[in-house]
Amino acid sequence: MKVLVPVKRVVDHNVKIRVKSDGSGVDVANVKMSMNPFDEISVEEALRLKEAGVASEVIVVSIGPAKVEDVLRTALAMGADRAILVETEDKTEPLAVAKILKGVAEAERPGLIIAGKQAIDDDSNQTGQMLSALLGWPQATFASKLEIAEGAAIVTREVDGGLQVIGVTLPAVVTTDLRLNSPRYASLPNIMKAKKKPLERKTPADFGVDTTPRLKVLKTEEPEVRKAGIKVKSVAELVEKLKTHAGLI
Amino acid sequence: MTILLLADHDNTVLSDQTAKALSAARQIGGDVHVLVAGSGVEQVADAAARLTGVSKVLLVDGDDLGHKLAEPLSALIVSLAPMYDTIVVAATSVGKSVAPRVAALLDVAQISDIVAVIAPNIFRRPIYAGNAFQTVQSDESKKVITVRTASFASATEEGSAEVQTLAAIPGPGLSRHLADELSSSDRPKLTSAKTIVAGGRALGSAQKFQEFIVPVADKLGAAIGASRAAVDAGYAPNDWQVGQTGKVVAPDLYIACGISGAIQHVAGMKDSKIIVAINKDEDAPIFHIADYGLVGDIFEILPELRKAL
Numbered sequence: 001m002k003v004l005v006p007v008k009r010v011v012d013h014n015v016k017i018r019v020k021s022d023g024s025g026v027d028v029a030n031v032k033m034s035m036n037p038f039d040e041i042s043v044e045e046a047l048r049l050k051e052a053g054v055a056s057e058v059i060v061v062s063i064g065p066a067k068v069e070d071v072l073r074t075a076l077a078m079g080a081d082r083a084i085l086v087e088t089e090d091k092t093e094p095l096a097v098a099k100i101l102k103g104v105a106e107a108e109r110p111g112l113i114i115a116g117k118q119a120i121d122d123d124s125n126q127t128g129q130m131l132s133a134l135l136g137w138p139q140a141t142f143a144s145k146l147e148i149a150e151g152a153a154i155v156t157r158e159v160d161g162g163l164q165v166i167g168v169t170l171p172a173v174v175t176t177d178l179r180l181n182s183p184r185y186a187s188l189p190n191i192m193k194a195k196k197k198p199l200e201r202k203t204p205a206d207f208g209v210d211t212t213p214r215l216k217v218l219k220t221e222e223p224e225v226r227k228a229g230i231k232v233k234s235v236a237e238l239v240e241k242l243k244t245h246a247g248l249i
Numbered sequence: 250m251t252i253l254l255l256a257d258h259d260n261t262v263l264s265d266q267t268a269k270a271l272s273a274a275r276q277i278g279g280d281v282h283v284l285v286a287g288s289g290v291e292q293v294a295d296a297a298a299r300l301t302g303v304s305k306v307l308l309v310d311g312d313d314l315g316h317k318l319a320e321p322l323s324a325l326i327v328s329l330a331p332m333y334d335t336i337v338v339a340a341t342s343v344g345k346s347v348a349p350r351v352a353a354l355l356d357v358a359q360i361s362d363i364v365a366v367i368a369p370n371i372f373r374r375p376i377y378a379g380n381a382f383q384t385v386q387s388d389e390s391k392k393v394i395t396v397r398t399a400s401f402a403s404a405t406e407e408g409s410a411e412v413q414t415l416a417a418i419p420g421p422g423l424s425r426h427l428a429d430e431l432s433s434s435d436r437p438k439l440t441s442a443k444t445i446v447a448g449g450r451a452l453g454s455a456q457k458f459q460e461f462i463v464p465v466a467d468k469l470g471a472a473i474g475a476s477r478a479a480v481d482a483g484y485a486p487n488d489w490q491v492g493q494t495g496k497v498v499a500p501d502l503y504i505a506c507g508i509s510g511a512i513q514h515v516a517g518m519k520d521s522k523i524i525v526a527i528n529k530d531e532d533a534p535i536f537h538i539a540d541y542g543l544v545g546d547i548f549e550i551l552p553e554l555r556k557a558l
């Protein structure tokens with residue numbers, strides 16, 4: 001069984017982003033970029049399935065400008081077998097990404113697609129669900145545990161009230177949550193080896209997908225800043241302050 | 250213009266998330282129909298009918314709807330979609346699973362986590378963990394929207410809408426429910442609590458979390474939250490995580506204990522009315538957003554606070 005893992009290149013989670021002064025967007029020039037943290041978890045899970053003899057091949061795919069090759073190489077260095085880079089300069093919304101991934105899935109016929117639950121730049125939390133709908137496959141979102149058995153995946157999901165366990169027939173789309181695993185680091189020798197692993201280049205047109213955004217972004221703004229308050233010296237002072245704020249305690 | 254709002258419930262109780270998402274729907278304008286889909290949900294439908302501003306409740310009872318699996322629920326919504334131009338869903342774990350499926354099947358974009366309605370087709374939403382806000386316009390024939398409920402007040406209960414029962418449609422049978430491990434407690438829910446006491450990595454163990462956070466929360470009748478670090482380490486269950494990738498909350502009072510204030514955590518609680526931070530590091534970033542900061546050791550301060558309350 002092949003496992004397909006979509007990975008997105010995003011502003012590193014440690015970077016405090018800045019909004020451009022003209023309100024046209026977020027300034028991503030010269031900031032550190034990394035693989036979306038949830039996608040690292042997806043790559044790790046796919047690799048574990050391969051190491052367990054469940055998966056035969058791990059294929060990573062990224063959609064974006066030529067530079068997304070960085071995150072594909074990182075995934076290859078972690079241990080993925082080969083990569084597909086779908087190159088476009090356009091800003092791609094989740095629906096367009098899902099349509100491209102559908103095309104990739106139809107060409108590669110994976111038994112499982114493991115995507116991240118959310119990209120930490122747009123915070124959409126949409127792509128995996130959309131992909132699964134377009135393919136007519138089942139979905140298991142927010143996975144914290146994944147087991148494959150007899151043509152099905154048993155997935156423990158992080159839901160609002162706790163955990164839910166579901167079974168989905170394969171092929172399926174799973175989206176990863178934080179507790180699924182702790183991703184490995186790529187070793188230096190593996191980073192060198194990854195440079196020679198196969199990377200295929202495609203375009204959205206190869207899959208017949210129009211990436212024109214459906215939503216118009218009218219403006220991008222900084223959030224209102226919350227004023228820092230005061231330091232209190234003691235529990236007594238804290239309780240007093242909270243009481244004077246009528247009804248708080 | 251008519252809006253379809255998906256009710257959030259556990260087959261018995263209509264959650265407050267529905268009443269909040271309803272406020273967003275009403276700001277968009279037009280009639281609002283609430284879809285109550287589940288198993289044995291008459292009581293939930295009656296509760297939905299009492300919400301102010303609901304003009305009709307659609308009740309669909311189906312065995313495979315009881316566990317809110319995404320495939321049958323989205324198939325049902327898509328079957329109703331021709332009658333609606335906007336579909337609104339609270340951004341709960343069910344809503345986030347279902348809404349993108351609906352949008353993809355209708356071939357429209359989904360607008361995630363709106364925090365404000367600017368016009369019927371213009372919305373504000375956070376990106377980058379709330380470090381920026383985008384105003385987006387949709388000119389599509391149908392809109393699929395998830396609502397960040399912490400940003401909207403609950404609708405009141407002065408309505409008396411008609412409840413119409415619809416037949417269930419056969420589900421695609423792609424997934425099945427196996428088990429639930431849901432936390433049951435009498436405590437207020439994180440997403441509707443007036444007060445939240447939250448603990449971070451500093452607690453050091455599940456036992457200490459119980460010993461130091463829980464009694465203060467009990468005294469205050471508060472819900473309990475946690476940082477990702479505390480959840481990852483197993484000090485607290487996953488559904489207590491507050492933040493960019495956990496729950497977004499806006500209580501009247503949020504007490505952060507031994508939490509550093511990483512942007513991903515702050516993303517989930519910075520709209521709280523009053524924030525109290527207790528941390529032994531006087532330079533911890535959490536103090537930048539706290540109304541009242543107390544520098545010190547939580548293991549000394551929390552027992553003292555419990556006594557003082």
Ligand SMILES: Cc1cc2nc3c(=O)[nH]c(=O)nc-3n(C[C@H](O)[C@H](O)[C@H](O)COP(=O)(O)OP(=O)(O)OC[C@H]3O[C@@H](n4cnc5c(N)ncnc54)[C@H](O)[C@@H]3O)c2cc1C
Pocket residue numbers: 013037038120448449450451475476477478479490491492493494495496506507508509510511512513514517527528529530533545546547548
């Ligand atoms: C993709 C991604 C998503 C994430 N999503 C979330 C999310 O949704 N929610 C979330 O919370 N985090 C999230 N994080 C993690 C976030 O970046 C931080 O790592 C996390 O919030 C830190 O938790 P903490 O404050 O409990 O721990 P730490 O940062 O380790 O802070 C512990 C604090 O406790 C203080 N302390 C220690 N001992 C004591 C004591 N005895 N008394 C008083 N104070 C003490 C220390 O001074 C320190 O400030 C995410 C990260 C990533 C990469």
Ligand SMILES: Nc1ncnc2c1ncn2[C@@H]1O[C@H](COP(=O)(O)O)[C@@H](O)[C@H]1O
Pocket residue numbers: 005006007008009036038039061062063064092094097114115116117118119120122123124125126127128
């Ligand atoms: N441009 C992209 N290239 C590859 N994968 C993507 C891309 N955008 C989103 N994804 C995948 O979809 C997941 C969820 O993204 P989103 O729906 O944007 O929050 C990510 O974690 C990735 O697995």
